[in-house]
Amino acid sequence: MSRSRIVIVGAGFAGYRAARCLSRQARGRADITLLNPTDYFLYLPLLPQVAAGVLEPRRTTVSLAGTLPHVRHVLGEADGVDLERHVVRYADLEGGSGELPYDRLVLAVGSVNKLLPIPGVAEHAHGFRGLPEALYLRDHVTRQIELAAAADDPAMCTARCTFVVVGAGYTGTEVAAQGAMLTDALVRDNPLRKGIRPRWLLLDIAPRVLPEMDERMSQSADRVLRKRGVDVRPGTSVKEATADGVLLDSGEFVDTRSLIWCVGVRPDPLMEGLHRPLERGRLVVDQFLNVPGHPEVFACGDAAAVPDPNHPDRAAPMTAQHAWRQGKTAARNVAASLGHGTRVPYRHRDLGFTVDLGGALGVANPFGVTLSGPLAGAITRGYHLAAMPGNRVRVAADWLLDAVLPRQGVQLGLVRSGSVPLESASPELARVPGGPSD
Numbered sequence: 268m269s270r271s272r273i274v275i276v277g278a279g280f281a282g283y284r285a286a287r288c289l290s291r292q293a294r295g296r297a298d299i300t301l302l303n304p305t306d307y308f309l310y311l312p313l314l315p316q317v318a319a320g321v322l323e324p325r326r327t328t329v330s331l332a333g334t335l336p337h338v339r340h341v342l343g344e345a346d347g348v349d350l351e352r353h354v355v356r357y358a359d360l361e362g363g364s365g366e367l368p369y370d371r372l373v374l375a376v377g378s379v380n381k382l383l384p385i386p387g388v389a390e391h392a393h394g395f396r397g398l399p400e401a402l403y404l405r406d407h408v409t410r411q412i413e414l415a416a417a418a419d420d421p422a423m424c425t426a427r428c429t430f431v432v433v434g435a436g437y438t439g440t441e442v443a444a445q446g447a448m449l450t451d452a453l454v455r456d457n458p459l460r461k462g463i464r465p466r467w468l469l470l471d472i473a474p475r476v477l478p479e480m481d482e483r484m485s486q487s488a489d490r491v492l493r494k495r496g497v498d499v500r501p502g503t504s505v506k507e508a509t510a511d512g513v514l515l516d517s518g519e520f521v522d523t524r525s526l527i528w529c530v531g532v533r534p535d536p537l538m539e540g541l542h543r544p545l546e547r548g549r550l551v552v553d554q555f556l557n558v559p560g561h562p563e564v565f566a567c568g569d570a571a572a573v574p575d576p577n578h579p580d581r582a583a584p585m586t587a588q589h590a591w592r593q594g595k596t597a598a599r600n601v602a603a604s605l606g607h608g609t610r611v612p613y614r615h616r617d618l619g620f621t622v623d624l625g626g627a628l629g630v631a632n633p634f635g636v637t638l639s640g641p642l643a644g645a646i647t648r649g650y651h652l653a654a655m656p657g658n659r660v661r662v663a664a665d666w667l668l669d670a671v672l673p674r675q676g677v678q679l680g681l682v683r684s685g686s687v688p689l690e691s692a693s694p695e696l697a698r699v700p701g702g703p704s705d
């Protein structure tokens with residue numbers, strides 16, 4: 268390899284793994300550049316625990332400079348790729364711009380919030396995609412409980428301590444499950460009027476929670492949620508959102524100041540600008556993660572429609588597990604394209620899925636065995652610790668502290684509502700209002 272230029276766009280599950288593998292395989296023989304808007308990899312599955320005050324925000328991050336020493340980092344966001352000139356254009360974080368020429372390109376930009384064309388949602392809902400949203404939600408929930416405790420009007424008190432989560436995939440389910448525990452903790456210090464208690468609603472157009480998972484996992488999660496007081500509403504969608512509440516398709520109006528939007532994701536819009544074939548917004552690639560007609564371009568993770576060898580009729584789902592493994596395959600095939608090793612098709616063995624429901628409970632199906640309760644909770648946390656590429660001790664320490672100490676119920680006010688808007692709607696990708704999610 269004679270110092271080829273490899274550019275990786277996006278340092279999430281797929282891009283981070285590709286950079287890590289390539290830094291071992293191609294060290295000294297290629298210049299590896301990683302373009303990403305943050306200086307960290309974000310372990311997204313633990314974000315609901317940041318919102319619930321279980322984990323401090325930095326715990327879910329892994330420093331790029333600290334863990335990828337042989338990779339050059341460029342802080343910025345790609346805003347175009349010139350496939351003919353082999354150049355990535357980007358905007359940096361200080362208003363400047365630049366270009367990164369490449370011999371090999373790995374596109375791993377992930378996905379963004381999916382907004383459906385429902386009146387009022389863009390203005391009144393908050394998404395859940397990154398640390399700013401998680402920090403905003405943690406403060407917002409705390410503030411609503413504090414305002415509810417101080418409210419003279421019982422109707423206002425009820426509205427302020429009602430929280431509506433739309434989308435009962437793994438994100439929405441975890442947000443509602445963990446959120447209910449947070450508000451229970453908050454009202455211990457901020458007692459509400461007699462007869463009023465925090466209320467969480469979890470809506471999805473699908474007939475059950477965790478609609479894309481095993482039915483037994485779904486039933487167990489449903490049981491835990493209901494036992495915790497979450498009002499689970501399958502087969503329900505939102506018709507309109509206003510500043511005062513949410514109109515459901517049943518005609519019921521729910522007074523609330525909190526609408527949390529977890530209705531799935533869509534691939535990053537950068538993919539549309541490539542003018543290459545897309546499948547539901549994801550860039551079409553072959554089984555080697557190569558973009559057809561461009562042997563020098565690879566794509567992986569949520570942004571790519573990677574053929575699923577176990578289900579030939581569809582692309583691999585948008586999950587961290589797939590993105591992480593695809594990052595490794597992309598790295599191997601990039602190295603092979605430069606004359607090192609042989610390329611391999613993307614293959615995977617399903618290890619199962621885990622959902623953390625808070626309070627040591629969870630649901631999981633490791634190797635196809637469905638589990639629930641504390642055992643599943645322990646497996647879920649063990650899985651996350653094993654899967655995180657760094658910061659494990661700090662995460663474990665936070666879990667320990669949360670088990671023995673009361674949660675801190677304070678607002679830091681670091682993220683304002685205006686800085687965490689939902690993405691604009693994409694009608695061609697829009698799904699049925701209300702889900703299913705993730």
Ligand SMILES: Cc1cc2nc3c(=O)[nH]c(=O)nc-3n(C[C@H](O)[C@H](O)[C@H](O)COP(=O)(O)OP(=O)(O)OC[C@H]3O[C@@H](n4cnc5c(N)ncnc54)[C@H](O)[C@@H]3O)c2cc1C
Nearest residue numbers: 277279280281311312344345376377568569585586587590
């Ligand atoms: C709250 C939440 C919880 C989740 N929980 C689970 C779970 O429990 N289990 C599971 O399997 N999956 C889970 N997922 C889904 C999983 O996180 C994604 O499938 C996975 O992150 C996809 O990996 P990726 O590398 O494609 O994208 P990401 O991990 O999203 O990484 C994309 C990276 O690209 C960067 N980027 C974006 N646009 C640009 C650009 N234009 N230029 C440069 N960089 C760019 C982003 O900043 C980011 O760093 C969850 C997702 C969320 C949002």
